[in-house]
Amino acid sequence: MKTLPPYSELAQLWKLDNSIVFLNHGSFGATPIAILEKQNKLRAQMESEPVRFMVREYYDLYQKNIQRLAKFIGANDEDMVFVKNATMGVNTILHSFPFEPGDEILIHSHAYGACVNTIRWYAERLKIKVNCAEVPFPIADAGEVTRAYLTALTPRTKLALVDHITSQTGIIYPVKEIISNLQNKGVEVLIDGAHAPGQVNLNLNELAADYYTGNCHKWICSPKGSAFLYVRKDKQKKINPLQISHKFDAPVDTEKKWQGNFFWPGTDDFTAYCCVGESIDYFEKLIPGGWKKIMQINSEGTKAGRQIIAKKIGATLPAPDDMIANLAVIPLGNGNYPEYGFNFIHELQQKLFEDYKIEVPIITFGCLNPQSYVRIAFQLYNDVRQVEYLAEALSVLQ
Numbered sequence: 001m002k003t004l005p006p007y008s009e010l011a012q013l014w015k016l017d018n019s020i021v022f023l024n025h026g027s028f029g030a031t032p033i034a035i036l037e038k039q040n041k042l043r044a045q046m047e048s049e050p051v052r053f054m055v056r057e058y059y060d061l062y063q064k065n066i067q068r069l070a071k072f073i074g075a076n077d078e079d080m081v082f083v084k085n086a087t088m089g090v091n092t093i094l095h096s097f098p099f100e101p102g103d104e105i106l107i108h109s110h111a112y113g114a115c116v117n118t119i120r121w122y123a124e125r126l127k128i129k130v131n132c133a134e135v136p137f138p139i140a141d142a143g144e145v146t147r148a149y150l151t152a153l154t155p156r157t158k159l160a161l162v163d164h165i166t167s168q169t170g171i172i173y174p175v176k177e178i179i180s181n182l183q184n185k186g187v188e189v190l191i192d193g194a195h196a197p198g199q200v201n202l203n204l205n206e207l208a209a210d211y212y213t214g215n216c217h218k219w220i221c222s223p224k225g226s227a228f229l230y231v232r233k234d235k236q237k238k239i240n241p242l243q244i245s246h247k248f249d250a251p252v253d254t255e256k257k258w259q260g261n262f263f264w265p266g267t268d269d270f271t272a273y274c275c276v277g278e279s280i281d282y283f284e285k286l287i288p289g290g291w292k293k294i295m296q297i298n299s300e301g302t303k304a305g306r307q308i309i310a311k312k313i314g315a316t317l318p319a320p321d322d323m324i325a326n327l328a329v330i331p332l333g334n335g336n337y338p339e340y341g342f343n344f345i346h347e348l349q350q351k352l353f354e355d356y357k358i359e360v361p362i363i364t365f366g367c368l369n370p371q372s373y374v375r376i377a378f379q380l381y382n383d384v385r386q387v388e389y390l391a392e393a394l395s396v397l398q
Helices: 009-013 033-048 050-073 086-096 113-126 143-152 175-184 233-238 254-262 273-286 290-313 347-356 384-397
Strands: 080-083 104-108 129-133 157-163 188-192 211-215 227-231 327-331 362-365 371-377
Touching (some): 033 273, 050 080, 050 227, 080 254, 086 113, 086 188, 086 211, 086 227, 104 143, 143 175, 157 175, 175 188, 227 233, 290 327, 290 371, 347 362, 371 384
Parallel strands (some): 104 129, 104 157, 157 188, 188 211
Antiparallel strands (some): 080 227, 211 227, 327 371, 362 371
């Protein structure tokens, strides 16, 4: 049995399995014990008197948490609603957007598979065309992303999907510049910010995207099934819930009317939403410097980690430091490039898990010139020695 490297001292705050080297926070996140206990209390509160919780208490909890989240991401709370995940947020916009046959939608070559599937499904149904901005990878600078979008635009482009931080390649897109350029050409912009909240500073009012969706269960570390959808005020009349049900129709401020349409999609366990504010506050108080320091630690850990791996296996880093936060991919030298899918586990990924007890994704990216990459995600519970251990394993296996 190999001796596994230790987690950081902060790992005791999570329920992580110490027999696994977990370097994949980016896929589903991990929620601290204190926040899980908060959720369990809310569930007990709900089950002790379900009607009291759902009808009398839940709306106030919803408002408290969405207001705290709005403050954290620089938005007006009445322009936001909770959804289960960013995929649901993207589906909501596509379901409502007033496309006409012959319109075009613009995606990009690093887009998340679920979002691509959603767009292609609606495109076939609505008779619209999908175009793709071919963002290069490896990439030299952020300007290459913007140029790829502008090159792919046509006069019929109505909506563009833009990642804030890509899942496949871990790079930060220059979203503010892209939004401005596309909107100036009459194109509405949907930002897939699945990885952004808690990984980079956000100010949605300044970004002024038409639509923005992001997960809270990843880097904010709230319970699974907590995310948000932001719709700019002037776009709200045309965006409806994905699931039509009751609305919140008790007397509220006029500004809350749109939000109220999304409040009740049907009976569900909404306790994950009710823990978002608690999670934001928990990390703000966890270490001196709060969220600013946490983002710095995770970003520096990721950048140091990719340098360690690249040096050990003789790889060239595919993106500059200023395009990296808490996710990074490092190219591998093996020649096995099977098709990537959500439930696909790369042979090397399985070998790392079975022989070295390392949980880390191996991603195949690129259609014309496929390449396999290892993707690391550094969170407070990780220790640099875990990355060194991964680098050593890769040098043996690949």
